[in-house]
């Protein structure tokens with residue numbers, strides 16, 4: 001196995017990580033990233049993980065993209081939840097770079113949740129677990145347990161804020177890794193963030209990532225969220241700004 005990973009270790013464009021200011025790219029981390037890339041590519045057909053399999057694209061569009069928000073919000077030993085991790089973005093990447101962080105990956109697709117468990121065991125990651133519950137259920141069962149909730153490419157802004165807000169501690173930060181339509185999603189979310197007791201604390205706009213424009217949103221939770229949230233999923237979807 002060791003030899004195989006060694007042979008597959010072809011990535012040499014490490015300078016793309018230069019734009020991530022608060023990371024430490026060690027040789028051990030480079031090896032873990034290579035092992036992770038090889039595992040995703042090997043298992044992709046079985047688990048239907050990603051369309052991005054070219055090695056350079058994978059590093060730029062999945063790995064660096066999962067880290068850029070840490071320029072604005074540094075990660076140390078917070079307790080984090082990643083909603084809709086898919087193949088592990090950003091949760092697995094964050095665990096590799098910030099091993100002292102405690103991370104829960106919430107992924108309701110059983111196949112993908114199985115892959116996440118496989119990746120955790122193959123990469124030897126500690127203090128990271130997977131829940132295959134839907135986030136709106138998990139959130140109520142784990143009320144105010146997390147310092148940080150993060151999510152990339154899972155749902156329209158108002159939907160993701162409502163389904164995940166209950167698991168966030170008061171004063172915690174909700175981080176949404178969004179694309180160029182973030183402003184439109186904010187406009188269409190009306191005053192729902194205020195009703196949830198969230199306020200936008202920071203916005204990070206990155207114009208030349210592998211995905212084009214990336215907009216990362218940082219919401220602070222100012223107090224408890226009313227127990228009537230999250231509403232029934234059908235109601236959330238019906239009333240979402242996505243329909244405007």
Ligand SMILES: C[S@@+](CC[C@H](N)C(=O)[O-])C[C@H]1O[C@@H](n2cnc3c(N)ncnc32)[C@H](O)[C@@H]1O
Nearest residue numbers: 084085086089106107108109134135152153154
């Ligand atoms: C488009 S993928 C994005 C995956 C990953 N975050 C990324 O950026 O590559 C969205 C993932 O969210 C999961 N998902 C969608 N709604 C969810 C929910 N309510 N609770 C948990 N997982 C959910 C889906 O199963 C899917 O794997």
